[in-house]
Amino acid sequence: MSRRSLIATSALGLAAPALVAGATFADRPASAAAGATQRITIYAEALPGGLFGYGLAPGAATVPGPILEIWEGDTLEITLVNTTTQRLSIHPHGVDYSTDSDGSPLNASYNNPGETRTYVWRSREMIAATGRRFMPGSAGYWHYHDHAMGTDHGTAGIARGLYGALIVRRRGDILPERQFTVVFNDMMINNRMAPDTPMFEANLGQRVEWIAIGHGGTFHTFHLHAHRWADNRTGMLEGPADPSLVIDNKDLNPGSSFGFQVLAGEGVGPGVWMYHCHVQSHSDGGMVGLFLVRNADGSMPAGAEEAIHRFQGHSHSTAAHQAHGD
Ligand SMILES: [Cu+2]
Numbered sequence: 645m646s647r648r649s650l651i652a653t654s655a656l657g658l659a660a661p662a663l664v665a666g667a668t669f670a671d672r673p674a675s676a677a678a679g680a681t682q683r684i685t686i687y688a689e690a691l692p693g694g695l696f697g698y699g700l701a702p703g704a705a706t707v708p709g710p711i712l713e714i715w716e717g718d719t720l721e722i723t724l725v726n727t728t729t730q731r732l733s734i735h736p737h738g739v740d741y742s743t744d745s746d747g748s749p750l751n752a753s754y755n756n757p758g759e760t761r762t763y764v765w766r767s768r769e770m771i772a773a774t775g776r777r778f779m780p781g782s783a784g785y786w787h788y789h790d791h792a793m794g795t796d797h798g799t800a801g802i803a804r805g806l807y808g809a810l811i812v813r814r815r816g817d818i819l820p821e822r823q824f825t826v827v828f829n830d831m832m833i834n835n836r837m838a839p840d841t842p843m844f845e846a847n848l849g850q851r852v853e854w855i856a857i858g859h860g861g862t863f864h865t866f867h868l869h870a871h872r873w874a875d876n877r878t879g880m881l882e883g884p885a886d887p888s889l890v891i892d893n894k895d896l897n898p899g900s901s902f903g904f905q906v907l908a909g910e911g912v913g914p915g916v917w918m919y920h921c922h923v924q925s926h927s928d929g930g931m932v933g934l935f936l937v938r939n940a941d942g943s944m945p946a947g948a949e950e951a952i953h954r955f956q957g958h959s960h961s962t963a964a965h966q967a968h969g970d
Pocket of ligand 1: 828863864865926931
């Protein structure tokens with residue numbers, strides 16, 4: 645495990661691992677040949693407030709779990725340690741796996757309370773097909789989640805925090821300086837409500853990567869103020885003729901995920917910008933958080949402290965505190 649992944653975890657286990665490169669990624673150069681296997685151990689743990697989380701070390705579980713990253717073509721072997729009294733699993737989207745790594749009770753692929761089990765996720769590169777076409781590889785902004793707690797679909801595990809981002813990179817992809825995982829889960833963001841939602845931070849001009857994931861029982865739309873991205877695999881255009889639609893708002897429905905990179909504050913400057921669900925009743929209900937773009941030297945821009953104070957005085961504060969039992 646890398647040092648950078650260790651600093652992502654908080655003592656309380658409730659903070660999103662926002663300012664860290666992917667947990668499995670930092671030690672693996674892109675120049676290495678495809679087909680390598682990375683082995684990690686993930687601990688599923690009970691957290692305060694009735695939550696559960698995944699973490700890369702004992703006592704380090706977070707909601708969302710750590711960002712897992714591999715290069716396209718590589719394999720990730722996960723030893724999942726279930727420290728809880730609940731049946732649970734880990735189930736990925738976007739990669740290849742055998743039935744015994746499915747993470748579903750259907751395939752008897754889960755951890756009983758206290759049990760340790762290994763899951764293997766494989767990825768592959770794009771391959772040529774006939775007719776000048778290509779079969780897709782695994783590269784993308786994906787996610788993982790429990791599929792066994794509460795119901796055979798992991799409904800209780802997902803509701804209580806067992807989810808995280810999975811990124812499969814294509815060789816040549818540009819790596820970000822900051823990463824933010826945003827999970828719209830029922831009426832919460834990362835199982836929090838405003839003003840307790842994550843405040844993500846970057847300095848002006850830094851390359852930041854957003855990974856957006858939907859869960860729960862209702863549809864959402866993800867909106868980021870003052871920034872836009874291409875609606876394709878990376879969020880970036882491949883050239884002036886790239887036909888990708890450029891957007892600043894995108895559907896984020898249960899089970900779906902997407903990601904993109906932007907340069908923080910590019911063209912608009914530093915400041916406090918909102919990200920939120922654009923279903924009005926959801927944003928009014930607390931599905932909103934802050935993206936603090938600091939000055940390039942890391943200092944606070946004019947007006948930022950005042951904006952943060954305004955947000956913290958948000959009318960949802962009472963409801964949010966009740967939801968967290970504090
Ligand atoms: Cu919503």
